Amino acid sequence: MSNNQPMFLRFNFAFVLSFVCLATPAWPDYEAGEGAYQRGDYATALRELRPLAEQGNHSAQFFLGVCYANGYGIPKNLELALQWYRLSSDQGNWLAQNDLGVMYQNGDGVVQDYEEAARLYRLGAEKGYMVAQSNLAAMYYKGRGVRQDIREAFRLETLAAEQNFALAQRMLGIMYMVGTGIPQDYVQAHKWLNLSTARGDTDAGTLRDELAKKMTLDQIAEAQKLAREWTPKGK
Template sequence: MMLWLCWVGAAWAGYEEGEEAYLQEDFATALTEWRPLAEEGNAEAQNMLGYMYRYGQGVSQDFEQARLWYRRAADLGNARAQNNLGAMYRQGLGVPQDYQEAFRWFLRAAEQGNGGAQNHVGLMYYKGEGVQPDLMQAYMWAYLAAQQGLDPSIQALDLLSQEMTAAQINEATDLARKWKPKGEEFAL
């Protein structure tokens, strides 16, 4: 047990050093810190490598590498990676555009409470992208994201309110208030 705790502590120390370097835009150091952690299965480091490849930060922009790293982290239950992977499928970055696959990844992240993913799920329910259009579900997910302060979701609630009855809004709000995040297995 003690050996495991030492390993976890060392792994997070490396992650934090990478994060500090990343925030200072020292992408080479961030990459040096995060790559070994990502290869060992640290989902946060995997997500950040995906992000760096997606935007060409310290590496050549490579959507395929971004998708691979996001997918590894997403499979470990990392909500941010699931949201990022959903965005790649929705936009067709390095993969054929696939709204159903995008919705699937956004929903997994949204169900864990990721505000960005909740915003995407609401938008996709509104537009009927990858899912049947459903104003009630759109409102519920936008409401949840708005509770986290996401401006696009706050604006979406105003738009949706113009298309829904008061009874529908009340019902969707009740659904949102009763909603609880689902946990996923999460591994470092």
């Protein structure tokens, strides 16, 4: 995939935990299952989380969906992943809504349906979930499941980037760099690519360095100053 193409992402466990903790009651079995999942002890995680999922705990249902979707501790089974994601999504779990959207967008275990993918991404995006915002931005960028709207793609990507989501920061930097839906602005492009690089996105670093060759020293200094002064906005 080239650096300037939108990507569609499932959840990233490292930054999802804060969302899950906010949305899940303090149940000892859930906390034990979540801890086991973090350690990669999927057998224990499944033993603790499955009963909770069957009792209707939407976060446990989500993690069960993740395990089936990826084959963590159990044979990979997209049909069961869809089942658990749907149960969690129907209760408003935005992580499940996003991952279910990815399955519809990619046609994983289900007939490919861009409109349904966009609908599910929107549910998560409206709750402020940065991955869903970035995924929906990509749908608007390409006109998949929605009418193409570059300005809306830019708006959504900005919301995700402001939450310090590296991929969204890179995509926003690209939009500024090429002038997609907005006036071309190398200073803003460099700033966002620099921020993404700081989050570990090596592709963003490559783009930033190439962009710098087209900029004056004053422009680079201004962009670096903006990046240093920038602070993320919470969900």
